[in-house]
Amino acid sequence: ALQDMKEDIENNVEVxxxxxxxxxxxxxxxxxxxxxxxxxxxxxxxxxxxKELYTKPYAK
Structure with missing residues (x-):
């Protein structure tokens, strides 16, 4: 898919x-x-x- 997009851009294809x-x-x-x-x-x-990464500082 990326190769097709590359070729379309290089050849100015607007389809x-x-x-x-x-x-x-x-x-x-x-x-x-x-x-x-x-x-x-x-x-x-x-x-x-x-453990500190998983804490929820704003949780009640």
Whole structure:
């Protein structure tokens, strides 16, 4: 899909394609795991524990 878009842009083609959505071939659990891992790593760099990351400061 991206290759087709690249070629259309290079050749000034203004014909729209119907549906060029591509579903990523990446497991959802792994995507979430890596995202959460990034937050935990940033917390460690800022001297915040994992427990402190999950606290809700405005919850009653």
């Amino acid at each position: 729209s394609k119907s549906n060029i959505f591509e579903s990523p071939q990446f497991p959802k659990f792994l995507f979430k795991f890596m995202g959460n891992r990034g937050w935990i790593k940033m917390g460690k760099l800022n001297k915040i524990t994992k």
